[in-house]
Amino acid sequence: MPGRVDAPTASEPLRRFLQVARGAGLRVSAAEGIDAARALDVIGYGDRAALKDTLGLVLAKTPDEKALYHEAFELYFKHEAFSAAIDESDDGAAAGAADPGQGSGNALSPLLTEDNRAGLAAAMEAAARESGVENIRFFTQKNLYTRRILMAMGLRAVEDEIEALRRDETPQGMERAGLLESRVARLREAVRDLVERNMLLFAKGENEQYREELLKSARLSNIERRDMERMRVLVRQMAKKLAARYAKTRRRRLRGQLDVRRTLRKNMGWGGIPFVTVWKQKRIEKPRVMVLCDVSGSVAAMSQFLLMFLYALNEALSDIRSFAYSGSLIEVSEILEKEPVEQAIEKIMEAIGFGSSNYGNAFADFEDGWMKLVTNKTTLIILGDARGNHNEPRTEILARLSQRSKRIIWLNPEYPTLWGTGDSDMRRYAPFCNLLMECSTLRHLERAISGILEGSS
């Protein structure tokens, strides 16, 4: 059987490992794969520590990735563990092993009889490759692949042999059958282990990615409790991405427009001869943003995420004032700034959350307290479903706000078809909003915020 193991080409283990690394969440580009192959040409496969260092240098490019890489490498290059595990569970087998001459035409049987661990390990590897175990995706497939690998190793023949021995009922035969059976049981466990390891290696990353994709486009109000932690991570990631992109004051060069004043100034040293040209540039300012976030009962499921995002925005933008409202409105900038995210959200919800919303009241509160801070540079973002429980909508305040501010953006978590139905005042507020968007998934939220940040020139 060991003779049947195809000697894999040198790049085969690497190719598989790259697949594993990607599954584990490392972002490995094709170019990096080539680099890895070149690096291994130099280093070779001989020294495990050097191999690990080398691949780590080429493939993992952040501390987080280094940790993931470490895990994946240890899991993948763990083959020695197989023989060791059999060693431990090896007891009283010596008697049977010294029983020669009973070999059948089956290749697995002598391997089992002789307890040839290296041979078994190699055969198992080959069978695993043959059965395509790296395609495993779900834990329900574990039995299937275990069976497939065992079959590929020729288990059927061994089972037949045991059957035949039992039928003969010679004491020697019975003893041998018992021995084979215990060995087969052990082998089955080892194969199961192998399949499990493969599932960890190949399926984990993909499942994770799949879930994340799912969550990003799931309606925020439908997200289940068990996915909260994952969502939190996703929101944080998204916010970090936005922050990195927009945190700096940016400048854009205006093509071909000479800044005469600064050019002359710069070239004073050369008697005003313009050796160095200075071009006009436009400074893209960070937006001044005021966010009003609904935390009332009707959007309670969503407001968690809205607040989370508000928190992240708070880090990204220097000039942001945040407010939360249900029946009335309070400023929450300070809480968001000082407390870590979980506590901040809790505190806000405690202070004002879960009430029944009254948009008219909230707007009036805002006008009383903060209207004077709204300038023609301010972008006002309102997060809410516009369901004011049939209270006076006070649209005239929104009209005044719209006149004072640069623009008003309303993000509504409801389907657009529901706007204006029942106690929703969305249609009444709509004329005063520069932009009105449905915002019910994380993806919507990201797109909206990114648009706000981008368009703030």
Place this chain on the structure above:
Amino acid sequence: MSAFPERHGRIMDNAQNNDTPLKPLQSIDEVDAGLSAAGYIASRPISTAIYLAHHLQKPILVEGPAGVGKTELAKSVAAWLSLPLIRMQCYEGLDESKALYEWKYGKQLLYTQILKDKVGSVIGESDNLAVALDKLHSFGDIFFSRNFLEPRPLLRALEQPRGCVLLIDEIDKSDQEFEAFLLEILSDYQVTVPEIGTVSAMVPPIVLLTSNSTRDLGDALKRRCLHLHIGFPDERLEARIIASRVPGIDARLLKQLVSFVQQLRALDLKKLPSVSETIDWAKVLVLMHTSVLEVAVVRDTLNVLLKFEADIEAAGKQLAGMTHKAQREAGIA
């Protein structure tokens, strides 16, 4: 670093100026030995990185906390291979003219003044403007030639006949545009000067980029580099480093102070003491002829290790315990 950007690219030429080309490195062990001969005790991944960078001709991006020897690594590689070290300190606003090349405007101006009189004779008795211009054109772009080009660190690194070690320090401090600009030089070891053409490296330099991760670097840059993360060394490695950097330190004191620093790093501090601080502290202790680490001595010299008042206060409460543990571990009861 100096406050004058113009002076940032300086050559620390500690080479013995032998003209023999660099021999290819044979093994990782050779790197290990070479670096330690230059006074740098490298962990295995560090040596592997240098070895790979040499053979694959790829830059290394070195990340890690301040003071773990990122910059020192570049200096040591240069010293060991006796190559010149060209260092470029990055900062916000760094641009091509400071990193790559600049025209020598002053010289150009001066020469035009000097040559003013000659212009008449060159143009001669031309009747009209077209003929005069034609004559001038035949002289080519003399004022935009190599003679008037001031090479800045990057260009200079490409022009070293034996190759060099190019240290691009604190790349995270530079702008994103500059990072993009570096891509050409990092992948092909060539740069394009519009007036002159493309300049390729005679010998590809060994490039080290360092970053303190004040911002996330672009993926494009990371993809082109080997990524080396240098963390705080473990106890054994740190002891070896101190022994190499502070020769003549008493073995027992060494053991104590390393154990103490390792314990200090387990605390929740604003800024953890780095290797460079440990070295400084070791030097201070040697100067003070300390042989056994006592609580009083530690308290007096703690400001060498910790740079924030709050940190010193936080550690102060546990000094006695940590000092005793360090003594125990060094076999002094």
